Amino acid sequence: MFNNSTTTVPGPGAGSGPGGCPPVGIQLEGVILPPVLTIDVVLGLLGNVVALWIFCFKLKTWNPNNLFLFNLLIADFFALVSLPLRIDALLRGHWVFGDGLCRINLFLMFSNRSASIALMTVVAVYRYFKVVHPHHRVTRLRRRQAACVLALVWLLVAAPRLPMLAFSHIKGSGNRTQCFFFTSYKEASRALVVLVGMHRVLTVLEFVAPLVMLTFCSIRISSFLKERQFGKPDKVRKAMRVCAAIVAVFLICFLPTTVTTIGVWAVRSYRPWDCSAFYTFTQLTIVSLGLNFLNSALDPIIYIFSSSMFRKALCSSLPRPLRCGQAAEDASTVSSSGTQSTTQQELKSMRVSRDM
Template structure:
């Protein structure tokens, strides 16, 4: 058990002292290492299939490909974070600190936005098959993807403009929210914007995902389309995305709200602030688990991807259990 630090009471100058590295220094390195290994394996396979095995792309594939790019941006940021946690301090300088934080938080937003687009695309395919949205061209899908990236990056750009380093020499830390006392007014505003985004970018897409899932289920039941097995297959896309959302992003949202409430209504309670801030940082490990789980979304979201994966597995072993399992679950066409 990690001992309780001595800086959980307000300092004479007001505000709570920096949090530093305690609990996250023990838990995060192995968790992030697993995230990197699983994420790289899954996404390298996905990238190989997208680039070399898919002969024809559709809007859904374009959205999924952008999700792979978002995952890689996150994965390249993690080794530096793992190194800093193992050392106990940050050695890569202010510039890399800014870029690292920018990539970390941009990935979360990009993954959420792109998974939501995939779910909405499936919703229109099933519930509104004649809607003009379903006649989207590949060029239009690229424009949608670019718009999503601009929407994701714009609110995070200010993170690159400010110094997030704390401490000096062999005690430097690179964290976005570690104290009240040392923060300038600009940083306080930036952190406030970050917390609002963290909460809203979970709640709004989650509501849209639940709406899409419920409407797809109701539509198929009302129309009695196909067999129960077909209904389950149509629901797997939204179910897979909802699962990733709940596992990877709900903990960070809850702990961020906790820090927000304490900062606003109990600024003297440094013990609670320390606890929730530590939990917020630790929950980042689950945030990056989405890079390892996203390949599940690819499999459930596209029969083209699934068929290409099955064919690739057959090259390895035509009798392999994984290839056989995927072959049995393959859909003949995208809904």
């Protein structure tokens, strides 16, 4: 299993759960995750390929907000590239791609979670300053400054995960070979135990801290707009949709993994003899992994709500009957203005012919 909280694998050298509980095995993971992850990949590719096309060929100007969203798109592609290898390993029942790809695969999947959370938070904070503090220097970021912010975000995301590349995560041999982040404390080195502990701390902190910031930004934007934009509920709703979309994707995709990680951690630490609780949280962790990578399919919703440029470019690219909102109005305006000018020209030509 590729989540650290699932602690055992079948075969030689496999460890056991806390307090000597028998191995959990990978049967549940092999049944649930392949179809769920396949859906994640298919939906993610559909949404993100369209988003990539919009960003690369339809957007005429790139503001900081669009740069932040484009980097969120890059983070999603990390998961979409790595998940097919994991699906193949689940269907085969063993890993066939070697140690190097195992390390890279795990690094990309865990980095996707961290990068998605960090970039969603950046988008929400930037929206907060644009709405609540429109004259703040943050709202006047240039593209170069936004690129520096993004470089810092990627550095903070990648640095804690880089040690994963230094260790082999291959367990077993032959048709029993598995690519797992962690199996059991008994067979792991001290360095790997420390790495797993650090990962668990990051899993919780990188969820709790952004959640506090997202909640603060949403409440402040809502209260500010209700005070300043009284009588204009459409503007309030439009701004709140952005925060609501980010918070919804955030909670749906990352809350279950965080809760189950804390659960396994608590059982290991305070109830190592409780095999039933250990199995329950382990199985819930397996199920939550499918939601963890669903963010790659749901992030295009954030692009639509967070960027008016992206939304207009998308709508204008659709067939006319499917165009939405302003794009349809713009098209009809252009059409009506063209018809009106043609009619005026015809009337003018009729007057000229009469005069002649």
